[in-house]
Every structure is written in structure tokens, then in C-alpha cells.
Amino acid sequence: xxxxxxxxxxxxxxxxxxxxxxxxxxxxxxxxxxxxxxxxxxxxxxxxxxxxxxxxxxxxxxxxxxxxxxxxxxxxxxxxxxxxxxxxxxxxxxxxxxxxxxxxxxxxxxxxxxxxxxxxxxxxxxxxxxxxxxxxxxxxxxxxxxxxxxxxxxxxxxxxxxxxxxxxxxxxxxxxxxxxxxxxxxxxxxxxxxxxxxxxxxxxxxxxxxxxxxxxxxxxxxxxxxxxxxxxxxxxxxxxxxxxxxxxxxxxxxxxxxxxxxxxxxxxxxxxxxxxxxxxxxxxxxxxxxxxxxxxxxxxxxxxxxxxxxxxxxxxxxxxxxxxxxxxxxxx
Amino acid sequence: xxxxxxxxxxxxxxxxxxxxxxxxxxxxxxxxxxxxxxxxxxxxxxxxxxxxxxxxxxxxxxxxxxxxxxxxxxxxxxxxxxxxxxxxxxxxxxxxxxxxxxxxxx
Numbered sequence: 474x475x476x477x478x479x480x481x482x483x484x485x486x487x488x489x490x491x492x493x494x495x496x497x498x499x500x501x502x503x504x505x506x507x508x509x510x511x512x513x514x515x516x517x518x519x520x521x522x523x524x525x526x527x528x529x530x531x532x533x534x535x536x537x538x539x540x541x542x543x544x545x546x547x548x549x550x551x552x553x554x555x556x557x558x559x560x561x562x563x564x565x566x567x568x569x570x571x572x573x574x575x576x577x578x579x580x581x582x583x584x585x586x587x588x589x590x591x592x593x594x595x596x597x598x599x600x601x602x603x604x605x606x607x608x609x610x611x612x613x614x615x616x617x618x619x620x621x622x623x624x625x626x627x628x629x630x631x632x633x634x635x636x637x638x639x640x641x642x643x644x645x646x647x648x649x650x651x652x653x654x655x656x657x658x659x660x661x662x663x664x665x666x667x668x669x670x671x672x673x674x675x676x677x678x679x680x681x682x683x684x685x686x687x688x689x690x691x692x693x694x695x696x697x698x699x700x701x702x703x704x705x706x707x708x709x710x711x712x713x714x715x716x717x718x719x720x721x722x723x724x725x726x727x728x729x730x731x732x733x734x735x736x737x738x739x740x741x742x743x744x745x746x747x748x749x750x751x752x753x754x755x756x757x758x759x760x761x762x763x764x765x766x767x768x769x770x771x772x773x774x775x776x777x778x779x780x781x782x783x784x785x786x787x788x789x790x791x792x793x794x795x796x797x798x799x800x801x802x803x804x805x
Numbered sequence: 806x807x808x809x810x811x812x813x814x815x816x817x818x819x820x821x822x823x824x825x826x827x828x829x830x831x832x833x834x835x836x837x838x839x840x841x842x843x844x845x846x847x848x849x850x851x852x853x854x855x856x857x858x859x860x861x862x863x864x865x866x867x868x869x870x871x872x873x874x875x876x877x878x879x880x881x882x883x884x885x886x887x888x889x890x891x892x893x894x895x896x897x898x899x900x901x902x903x904x905x906x907x908x909x910x911x
Contacts, residue, residue: 514881563861570858574842577824583844584821640841647862790822793846 492517504705509635512578520704521579523697524634527706528576529586534598535569536590537771541605542614550608557654558611564651568644575636591776599757600687602765609662609669609676615655617677617684617722623648624718625688633705656725663729670731677726678734685749686757688715694754716746723747823872825851827859830867837869845870 497517503510510516539562546562549555573583589595600618605611623645630641662673689711692698701707709717723740726733737750759765822844828837840859845851851870860868879887895901904911 511881513878560861563857567858567861570843571841577842582821643840789846789850793850796847 501704504633504703507705508633509638510633511635519700520706523701523704524637524706525576525579525581527701528572528579528637529581529589530596530598532569532572532576532586533590533595534601535565535572537597537601537775538618539565540771540774541601541603541767542611544605545608545611548608549611554611554658561615561651561654564647568640568647571640571643572637575634575640578636587779591772591779593763593772596761598687599760599765600683602760602767602771603680603683604767606679607672607676609659609672610680612655612658612662612673613676613680615651615653616659616725617655617680618687619648619651619655620722621684621687621714621718623652624714624721628708628714631705631708637706656729659731660729663731673729674731677731681734682752682756683760685715685719685752686754686760688718690754690757691752715749719747719749822846822850823874825855825870826873826876827851827855828869828871829855829859829865831864832866837867842873843870 496515500510500516500520510520542558542562542565546555546558549558573586576586577583586595590597605614626641626645626648630638630645632638632641659673659677662669664670689695692710692712695711698707698710702710719738723733723738735750737748739748740746741748760768763769823846824842824844825848826842827840829840830837843851843854843858845854848870852868855868855870856865859865
């Protein structure tokens with residue numbers, strides 16, 4: 474809740490007082506007992522800043538994630554598909570708001586977070602910097618991107634920070650619709666004309682590797698993982714999540730007669746896992762650093778939307794002020 | 806930025822609106838439960854935002870929006886002493902009482 478006095482998240486480490494080791498020990502004992510940490514509870518500054526970073530990135534991803542799909546709303550092939558896509562994109566806005574609201578409980582204002590996004594200071598998921606070139610991309614995004622998000626968020630729903638976990642539970646309930654509608658698009662195209670099937674395959678070929686990258690750098694290159702696992706913000710490593718996503722997705726591709734663009738993909742009878750080929754991490758880091766195909770376009774679109782929405786915010790504010798004035802006793 | 810009214814200046818004015826806590830009643834006869842918060846310029850806007858954010862799928866049959874600043878909450882650090890009086894009154898629980906042996910169903 475907002476009424477809790479919270480240290481500002483923007484404090485630099487030198488401004489933070491050294492923390493009492495006993496409080497840290499008590500905090501970690503609570504985590505070890507599986508307790509949920511709530512906004513007003515004492516928490517190490519580092520736990521707070523890591524959560525703000527992670528949750529705001531997650532919220533930004535939901536918001537920026539509206540853009541690649543928004544691109545196809547006016548060109549959806551039927552009214553049914555258009556209504557579904559509109560509802561899905563609206564859900565993503567809702568997901569962004571749930572998580573911004575959760576992040577604010579850590580003592581940071583949403584305007585600060587939005588500002589970080591618009592100035593390019595904050596990161597968001599690398600996957601949304603790829604273009605959506607055909608209608609089949611709407612199918613693959615739902616199937617792969619929301620599918621990977623479900624794998625990640627199902628685990629985050631057990632995160633130690635209460636507001637984050639609760640936001641994830643809400644989101645997971647809605648993501649299943651997202652994934653299913655996407656898979657339905659692909660299954661329909663796969664059963665369609667040869668051109669439609671080729672369109673679906675092309676979308677798969679373009680989105681498969683970025684979807685694997687979306688689950689984050691390999692464990693050996695993920696400096697935050699150990700700490701986040703210790704504090705039970707994360708419960709599984711990036712590589713574990715990626716493995717789960719691959720295991721779930723391979724049979725789904727087989728079921729619609731489409732292939733995944735990885736010649737090294739093979740089933741390991743012993744481990745009972747699908748093993749994938751090497752991921753091009755150079756590409757991933759290039760996209761993270763801002764050099765993906767659409768990084769500039771995405772931020773420009775967000776800035777434009779924010780600017781173009783200003784008159785709506787101003788009008789709502791003026792309306793509220795006018796109504797408040799009208800309700801004041803005339804003599805006062 | 807000089808003559809603009811408060812809150813209508815450049816930086817993310819939407820967030821500078823007051824924060825409202827949202828409570829929803831999920832079904833008939835169920836209690837209202839806290840589900841999150843929204844920013845809005847006034848109560849009407851808060852109600853509409855709360856509906857759009859927290860009740861897109863019939864999750865609610867009723868919504869309360871409350872200015873966050875109006876909420877008074879207990880403090881975690883005081884929880885021990887604050888809730889302590891409840892612990893020593895075990896006679897408030899039915900298990901405290903004995904009933905005659907052999908009595909079936911009470």
C-alpha cells in the first residue's frame with residue numbers, strides 16, 4: 474500500500490545505511506520458512522532494488538508487448554480474430570498495470586518507471602524488438618511468447634514478494650487464453666492451403682530462437698540468478714525454464730505437422746528432455762543493448778503514445794477539479 | 806512549465822493522480838477482497854479504471870475504490886503486542902469446553 478513510508482528506490486548505495494546483519498538473518502529465515510514478504514515488512518535494500526528492477530522490466534514488457542500485436546489489429550483476417558486480438562492486447566495493458574501497481578508498493582512511483590522506459594534507461598523483454606511480418610506471427614507470439622511467459626510466470630506466482638506473486642496469479646489465469654488462441658491460429662494455418670502452411674512455418678522459423686532467448690541468458694551468464702534464487706524471487710534458473718518450455722513446445726509443433734528450426738533438436742531418452750542446439754547469444758546481447766530490428770521503433774511508438782495521451786490526462790484532471798469545485802459549499 | 810496547473814506538467818502526470826485501493830466482491834455473499842490499486846483523478850475514474858483492470862472476465866459483482874491515503878493499517882513490527890490479547894483467551898474456542906462422555910453429536 475502507498476501509505477507505508479518507504480525509502481526511495483533511487484537511493485544510491487552510498488546513501489544507504491549498512492544493514493543490521495541480524496535483521497538480514499531474520500529476513501532470510503522468513504524466506505526459508507516460505508513466508509510471504511509484504512510491502513510494510515522490513516527487507517534488505519538489495520531485495521527491494523532487485524525487485525523494482527525485475528518487476529518494472531516485467532511491467533514494461535507487457536506494455537511494449539502490445540505493439541507487435543497492435544500492428545495486426547486492423548488487418549486481422551476475420552471479425553472473430555480481430556475481437557480476440559483486441560481482447561488480448563487489452564489484457565497485456567492490464568498485466569502491465571497489475572505489475573506497475575505491485576512495483577509501487579516498493580516505494581517507487583509509476584511515473585518514475587514510465588520515465589525510465591521512455592528515456593531508454595529501463596529494459597524490457599528482448600522478444601518485443603522483433604517485427605511482426607505476417608498474420609501467422611500473431612499465432613506464434615501467442616503460442617511461443619505467451620507460452621514461454623506462462624512457464625516463467627507460473628514459477629513467479631510462488632515468488633517471496635506477496636504483491637508480485639499475486640499479480641502473477643492473476644496474469645497466469647489470463648495467459649492461457651493468449652496461448653490457446655495463438656496455437657489455434659497456427660493449427661488453422663497448418664491445416665490450410667500450402668501457402669498458409671508455409672506462412673505458419675516461416676513465422677515459427679523466425680520466432681523460435683528469439684523465444685528461447687526470451688527466457689534470459691544462460692545460467693553461467695546470469696549474475697543476478699543466485700541472489701534472486703536465494704531470496705526466492707526466482708524459483709528456477711533461466712536454463713531450467715527454457716528446458717521446460719522446449720519440452721512443452723516440441724510435441725505441440727509435432728501435433729500440427731510443423732517443424733522447429735533446429736537441426737540439433739533431439740530427445741534424450743535418459744533424461745527425458747528435448748535437447749536444443751546452441752543459442753546465438755551474440756544476437757541476444759545485441760538486441761538487449763538496443764540494436765535489435767525494432768528497438769528504436771518501439772520506444773518511439775511508446776513516446777508518441779504517451780505524448781498523444783496527454784490531452785486525455787489533462788481533460789480527466791480538469792474534469793475532476795471542476796467537479797470537486799462544484800461540490801464545495803458556495804460560501805466557503 | 807510555469808503556468809500549467811499542478812499535475813498537468815510534463816512528467817507522467819497520470820501517475821501523479823491519487824492512488825486508490827481496489828476491493829472486489831467475487832460472488833454473491835462473498836466478502837470484498839483487496840486486489841490491487843489504480844491511479845485516477847477522481848472516484849468515478851477510479852471506479853472505471855478498477856473495472857477495466859480488475860474485472861474484465863466477470864471476476865467481480867461489486868467494486869469498492871478507496872483513496873489509499875484513507876487506509877489505516879496495522880504495522881508488522883507491532884503485530885506481536887497488538888494481537889497478543891487474542892492468544893490468552895482460549896475459552897473463546899469451542900475446544901475449550903468438555904461435554905459428557907458418550908454424547909454423540911452436539
